[in-house]
Amino acid sequence: MILRTRLASSVARWTFNTGSRANVHLSHIGSKPIPVPSTVKFDVSSTSVGIEGPLGKTTLPIFPFVKLELGNEEPKLLQVSVEDPEIKEQRRMWGTTRTLISNAVTGMTEGFAVRLYLEGVGYRVAMEEDPRGTADGGNGRRLNMKLGYSHSVFVPIPPHINAEVPAPTKIQLFCTDKHQLGLFAAKVQSFRKPEPYKGKGIFIGNETRPIKSVKKK
Numbered sequence: 001m002i003l004r005t006r007l008a009s010s011v012a013r014w015t016f017n018t019g020s021r022a023n024v025h026l027s028h029i030g031s032k033p034i035p036v037p038s039t040v041k042f043d044v045s046s047t048s049v050g051i052e053g054p055l056g057k058t059t060l061p062i063f064p065f066v067k068l069e070l071g072n073e074e075p076k077l078l079q080v081s082v083e084d085p086e087i088k089e090q091r092r093m094w095g096t097t098r099t100l101i102s103n104a105v106t107g108m109t110e111g112f113a114v115r116l117y118l119e120g121v122g123y124r125v126a127m128e129e130d131p132r133g134t135a136d137g138g139n140g141r142r143l144n145m146k147l148g149y150s151h152s153v154f155v156p157i158p159p160h161i162n163a164e165v166p167a168p169t170k171i172q173l174f175c176t177d178k179h180q181l182g183l184f185a186a187k188v189q190s191f192r193k194p195e196p197y198k199g200k201g202i203f204i205g206n207e208t209r210p211i212k213s214v215k216k217k
Contacts, residue, residue, distance in 0.1 A: 037109050040052065040109060047062065065090050066080065103178045112174070114204060117202070118170075119199060120201065124169060125143055125144065127143060137158065139159045
């Protein structure tokens with residue numbers, strides 16, 4: 001009886017492990033097709049893919065083992081695959097490449113937007129012309145922020161970022177590149193990160209920070 005139990009347990013473990021190995025090559029993200037609007041055009045080579053849409057054009061580098069197949073039926077779907085999913089590097093880049101292409105398609109058709117909120121007494125922001133123009137790599141405009149310091153904080157707006165200030169405590173950012181948008185939003189936030197005791201700082205989107213209570217002695 002004991003021998004049968006051990007044998008059954010071993011078979012169960014072997015079946016579970018075998019199934020895990022059989023599915024290890026699957027990428028739930030990479031195997032998911034990308035919906036492609038009719039306004040988007042692709043230019044695919046062995047090392048890159050060009051994506052053109054109503055908002056512009058961008059080029060993404062891809063590995064030679066990545067394969068792209070665009071269907072002809074409406075709505076069009078782009079299928080991303082790799083030559084050998086059993087190779088760790090190919091399996092890792094499968095989902096990453098699919099995500100980058102999907103973000104690029106969205107960026108060239110709709111773009112990405114995010115809002116920043118200034119929370120704190122006296123905190124405010126204004127958009128103004130940059131007296132240095134484009135000498136520092138900006139587009140000629142900058143953010144002038146009052147963040148509780150003895151001086152104003154000036155942040156030049158990069159050429160690829162569209163920034164607006166709809167209210168003295170709100171900043172609206174727009175960009176066709178999700179990664180670049182996130183980097184600039186993080187840069188602006190770095191000048192006054194949210195602190196945990198009074199809830200003051202620069203918040204991104206719906207970001208919230210729990211307020212800690214001060215321990216009394």
